[in-house]
Amino acid sequence: MARIIVVTSGKGGVGKTTSSAAIGIGLALKGHKVVLIDFDIGLRNLDLIMGCERRVVYDFVNVINGEATLNQALIKDKRVSSLSILPASQTRDKDALTKENVGKILEELAKTFDYIICDSPAGIEAGAMMALYYADEAIVTTNPEVSSVRDSDRILGMLASRSRRAELGLEPIKEHLLLTRYSPKRVEEGEMLSVEDVVDILSIPLLGVIPESQAVLKASNSGEPVILDIESDAGKAYQDVIERLLGETVEFRFLVAEKKGIFTRMFGG
Amino acid sequence: MALLDYFLQKKEKQVTTAFKAKERLQIIVAHERTCRNKQPDYLPQLTEDILNVLRKYIKVSDESFSINLDKKEGNLNVLELNIELHDEKSRD
Numbered sequence: 111m112a113r114i115i116v117v118t119s120g121k122g123g124v125g126k127t128t129s130s131a132a133i134g135i136g137l138a139l140k141g142h143k144v145v146l147i148d149f150d151i152g153l154r155n156l157d158l159i160m161g162c163e164r165r166v167v168y169d170f171v172n173v174i175n176g177e178a179t180l181n182q183a184l185i186k187d188k189r190v191s192s193l194s195i196l197p198a199s200q201t202r203d204k205d206a207l208t209k210e211n212v213g214k215i216l217e218e219l220a221k222t223f224d225y226i227i228c229d230s231p232a233g234i235e236a237g238a239m240m241a242l243y244y245a246d247e248a249i250v251t252t253n254p255e256v257s258s259v260r261d262s263d264r265i266l267g268m269l270a271s272r273s274r275r276a277e278l279g280l281e282p283i284k285e286h287l288l289l290t291r292y293s294p295k296r297v298e299e300g301e302m303l304s305v306e307d308v309v310d311i312l313s314i315p316l317l318g319v320i321p322e323s324q325a326v327l328k329a330s331n332s333g334e335p336v337i338l339d340i341e342s343d344a345g346k347a348y349q350d351v352i353e354r355l356l357g358e359t360v361e362f363r364f365l366v367a368e369k370k371g372i373f374t375r376m377f378g379g
Numbered sequence: 380m381a382l383l384d385y386f387l388q389k390k391e392k393q394v395t396t397a398f399k400a401k402e403r404l405q406i407i408v409a410h411e412r413t414c415r416n417k418q419p420d421y422l423p424q425l426t427e428d429i430l431n432v433l434r435k436y437i438k439v440s441d442e443s444f445s446i447n448l449d450k451k452e453g454n455l456n457v458l459e460l461n462i463e464l465h466d467e468k469s470r471d
Contacts, residue, residue: 256403263412264411300396300398304397307400307401310405
């Protein structure tokens with residue numbers, strides 16, 4: 111059985127695509143067959159983060175309209191052969207996606223792949239609803255910041271009421287919290303919500319904490335998902351996320367600020 | 380001077396902005412969750428209609444009447460009516 115995982119958030123710019131790319135590569139590196147689907151019709155970006163933007167010929171909507179087969183549209187990752195990407199279309203009508211035709215495509219993909227990662231668009235419009243509709247699990251990407259936390263809570267409401275699992279009265283979508291752009295230093299200074307605060311408010315299990323990191327921008331600049339930057343803090347944090355997704359218990363890292371200098375310590379900072 | 384500022388600031392830091400953020404979020408999120416689980420749109424009209432029918436036969440004040448739609452496990456919904464009947468004497 112393929113696991114369908116939606117990476118969602120409500121708010122834009124919190125790291126959904128970065129996380130989708132990292133998780134897709136990470137799972138594939140573990141030997142699983144993974145397909146990453148960009149649901150952001152009209153604002154395709156996953157291809158850029160994955161570094162395959164020049165290889166896009168056909169897209170999701172082409173497949174839905176029968177203008178291309180799935181195999182023609184899927185782009186095989188050059189780094190990890192068990193990973194494929196289904197790009198979003200760039201210019202087409204957003205209403206092209208319906209529950210029926212998306213369902214058919216997911217069913218087809220589930221025959222070949224172990225993991226189907228759906229990169230959701232921001233917002234709570236049709237595109238975002240479509241991305242979460244068939245999900246078995248949801249990775250709710252959240253920044254430690256008021257608007258993001260509130261929007262994540264809205265999305266949790268949608269997962270519980272608007273998904274296929276909710277409509278059919280099946281076991282609810284398994285929710286995971288992925289806290290991104292975390293800055294332990296600012297938390298210690300009382301300027302940022304802590305992991306505990308966010309977990310407290312959203313009350314869903316914590317999947318990972320990704321520290322605010324310069325590696326993320328460098329990774330997107332070069333189209334190499336940050337998990338491949340194995341020496342970076344963010345890369346390591348995403349590797350831990352993969353372990354946890356696969357059922358391992360891994361201690362959380364990067365939750366405390368780096369050791370302070372002797373002066374600040376002397377003055378009790 | 381910077382050192383002095385530092386210590387003064389430290390004292391004022393009792394209520395951090397992160398603390399404020401958490402408080403505000405807890406309130407708004409709790410509020411939005413109750414709205415989210417709100418009753419369906421038809422419920423006010425249904426209440427009105429049921430009351431009108433009841434009042435053809437018995438005296439029912441707004442306070443002695445309550446209606447509730449509860450979601451149980453799975454697909455089961457329970458519509459609960461609670462009507463307090465007053466003494467016959469007070470009926471007239």
